[in-house]
Ligand SMILES: NC(=O)C1=CN([C@@H]2O[C@H](COP(=O)(O)OP(=O)(O)OC[C@H]3O[C@@H](n4cnc5c(N)ncnc54)[C@H](OP(=O)(O)O)[C@@H]3O)[C@@H](O)[C@H]2O)[C@H](O)CC1
């Protein structure tokens with residue numbers, strides 16, 4: 001697991017390190033400069049032409065310290081200190097005076113020259129507003145060098161990218177490599193910031209674990225190696241009942257595919273038994289393509305007793321994929337929500353029905369806390385939350401957390417970067433796997449399926465986060481084989497099976 005912080009949280013960490021632990025700020029700055037140095041070392045030679053654009057805050061200070069480390073190796077860098085030097089931060093001022101003592105020239109304006117590498121240290125986490133004037137000129141100059149082929153390295157975060165939201169404040173540097181200090185910031189991974197960071201590497205600069213006082217950062221994320229610790233052990237003596245009985249309520253008359261994709265994924269993700277409730281028209285296809293599933297089909301109104309029995313049988317209910325929003329679907333959703341305690345994953349039309357029907361909202365409000373996972377895409381989310389798309393996009397994490405708390409549900413807000421919020425005050429999960437090839441029909445059905453299967457054996461929030469992570473990873477594998485344009489949701493489902501197979505093999509090797 002990796003923490004991802006906001007600029008405020010990063011400042012608090014700095015302060016803890018400096019004030020409580022007594023690590024001097026200049027020591028942290030030196031570590032920051034050494035981190036950048038180690039990342040660019042492979043490209044350095046005496047003939048390399050380097051420019052360092054520094055601002056007047058500590059991000060600029062990192063750049064000045066880097067210039068000194070380069071000079072030590074006999075490498076000259078043109079240094080451009082942009083801004084009002086009367087407003088230099090204390091550490092940046094100290095770095096400047098060291099350079100002066102060493103006889104290293106610092107320029108106040110950028111010169112027209114050619115560079116192999118340009119280092120951006122104009123602004124880091126201290127950026128508070130839109131970039132204008134001389135700073136804007138400097139950002140444009142850096143991007144111009146980048147377009148002409150210079151390697152652009154951003155220190156901590158590309159200048160102009162908001163560390164909290166990933167938004168561009170006025171204009172921003174487009175980097176090839178970003179050396180993030182101590183922790184990744186939300187802005188490194190949220191769009192559009194993510195596109196401007198290039199490849200992001202996070203370097204420890206020696207700040208001790210400062211969240212131990214019980215204060216957690218805003219976000220966390222999984223790395224591939226975390227999965228072995230999260231996926232449940234499969235008991236060798238288990239039977240199909242112990243691996244989870246999943247009830248899938250999906251597929252209206254013209255939407256057999258949603259039930260099939262989701263159902264297949266449920267079984268491919270390790271669930272023991274699957275029962276599908278679907279419209280009668282889907283019966284033949286499902287029996288042919290997924291004979292492993294039990295099936296109850298309804299013609300006209302679903303038989304309430306049959307549905308109740310199925311709900312009672314299930315450990316987990318996955319509902320909503322392609323069920324439409326007609327009266328049959330509404331009845332099914334009423335019955336699923338009224339029992340109020342079974343673990344449930346609700347997707348697609350299930351969400352649209354909740355957004356439309358007050359009676360469903362009331363039932364969801366009364367449902368046992370933490371037992372339901374909602375998986376809305378942005379359109380579904382704004383209908384549920386009753387807010388505009390612009391409002392949601394302003395701060396998705398905030399609105400996801402708010403609605404999760406209101407309904408007592410886990411919410412996986414699907415998007416280019418999916419966020420998962422829990423009803424209690426836990427950190428938001430920020431997903432870093434996946435690609436734009438996954439924006440394809442049926443991809444959501446596959447996600448609901450994997451989360452449903454995992455919910456049989458994992459704690460609820462963990463099932464949602466882990467499902468989102470695996471779904472993205474499988475999507476990356478599918479993109480590699482099929483290409484982002486041509487990949488299908490069924491390719492993601494197939495890769496999930498491969499991924500879980502590899503994970504099991506790895507695990508068994510380690511026993
Ligand atoms: N992570 C760590 O532990 C360490 C990080 N280091 C580096 O320090 C920066 C953060 O440094 P900070 O001084 O807080 O902030 P910046 O360097 O990003 O710049 C802040 C200054 O810029 C002014 N400002 C903000 N926005 C604008 C703007 N749009 N236009 C002009 N000026 C702006 C702001 O002053 P104001 O009072 O005018 O708001 C600041 O003066 C971090 O990113 C790391 O690179 C340490 O080196 C080591 C420890």
Ligand SMILES: [K+]
Nearest residue numbers: 120123157159
């Ligand atoms: K920067």
